[in-house]
Amino acid sequence: MFDKLKLTDAEFAQIMGHEISHALANHTAERMSRAMATTLGVVAIGAMSDRPGVAMTGAAAAAQLALQLPNSRTAESEADQIGIELATRAGFDPDAAVSLWQKMGAEGGSGPPEFLSTHPSPGNREAALAALAPNMRQLNPRGKLASVHPVMIVR
Numbered sequence: 263m264f265d266k267l268k269l270t271d272a273e274f275a276q277i278m279g280h281e282i283s284h285a286l287a288n289h290t291a292e293r294m295s296r297a298m299a300t301t302l303g304v305v306a307i308g309a310m311s312d313r314p315g316v317a318m319t320g321a322a323a324a325a326q327l328a329l330q331l332p333n334s335r336t337a338e339s340e341a342d343q344i345g346i347e348l349a350t351r352a353g354f355d356p357d358a359a360v361s362l363w364q365k366m367g368a369e370g371g372s373g374p375p376e377f378l379s380t381h382p383s384p385g386n387r388e389a390a391l392a393a394l395a396p397n398m399r400q401l402n403p404r405g406k407l408a409s410v411h412p413v414m415i416v417r
């Protein structure tokens with residue numbers, strides 16, 4: 263879905279950094295717990311109802327909805343800040359965070375709608391990232407690529 267934006271590796275790294283940041287900052291966990299709270303509420307209603315099957319279907323729908331809710335603008339700003347740092351430390355040009363969102367913006371309505379609907383753009387996203395870029399560059403002035411380690415995900 264990002265094909266038509268013709269993203270550079272550095273820009274793609276910014277998306278990865280941004281998404282990883284949502285995970286690191288527990289934005290997903292916050293939404294999960296909201297979803298579970300919603301589900302418990304609906305199940306409680308279902309237990310008192312004479313049609314539990316209908317209520318359970320409602321609970322599943324509510325949980326689904328909570329997970330699809332857009333990240334808040336606060337979460338977006340946070341993920342932008344952590345993401346640009348992660349990408350820079352990994353060896354990618356921090357300026358790519360700015361050009362990435364310029365491309366997203368230029369694409370407008372024909373951009374990747376799913377990504378944009380779950381990632382509401384803070385109004386000053388580009389400006390905020392552009393302001394961060396010089397400091398980020400100092401973290402990794404030569405753009406040294408981070409070494410790659412095999413990672414095992416334990417659940």
Ligand SMILES: [Zn+2]
Pocket residue numbers: 280284333337338341380381
């Ligand atoms: Zn986001």
